[in-house]
Amino acid sequence: MHEFSTMQAIVNAILEEAEKYKAKEINKVVLQIGELTFLGEEQMKFAFDILKEGTLLEKAELLIEKVQARVRCKCGYKGSIDYGMKEEFHITIPILKCPKCGSEVEIIKGRECTIKKVEMEVPDVPVKR
Numbered sequence: 001m002h003e004f005s006t007m008q009a010i011v012n013a014i015l016e017e018a019e020k021y022k023a024k025e026i027n028k029v030v031l032q033i034g035e036l037t038f039l040g041e042e043q044m045k046f047a048f049d050i051l052k053e054g055t056l057l058e059k060a061e062l063l064i065e066k067v068q069a070r071v072r073c074k075c076g077y078k079g080s081i082d083y084g085m086k087e088e089f090h091i092t093i094p095i096l097k098c099p100k101c102g103s104e105v106e107i108i109k110g111r112e113c114t115i116k117k118v119e120m121e122v123p124d125v126p127v128k129r
Contacts, residue, residue: 007044026056026121028062067109071096
């Protein structure tokens with residue numbers, strides 16, 4: 001279950017940042033997760049709900065934005081990927097070949113797992129005059 005360890009690293013990073021700003025509470029977390037990370041959205045949310053207990057994240061809402069895979073080929077193709085069925089496992093898998101010419105492709109989007117936004121309450125900072 002790599003979702004749990006991934007979410008643990010995300011929660012730790014958020015809590016470290018919150019500590020720097022002396023946050024009182026964290027209200028919202030927005031993640032961007034690429035479809036080629038194979039991180040399950042429901043598993044990520046489940047791990048978040050467990051890991052946030054007893055922390056500044058306890059009341060936080062988690063939003064996950066899916067990022068579609070995009071590839072680039074030397075033939076000039078730039079776009080989405082195709083999927084094929086892996087019969088023995090009964091799952092669809094990404095085909096990382098150019099749908100136009102069949103060549104190897106470079107992945108340009110879809111592998112990210114990014115903390116896009118964190119909304120937190122921080123104490124007022126006095127303005128020096």
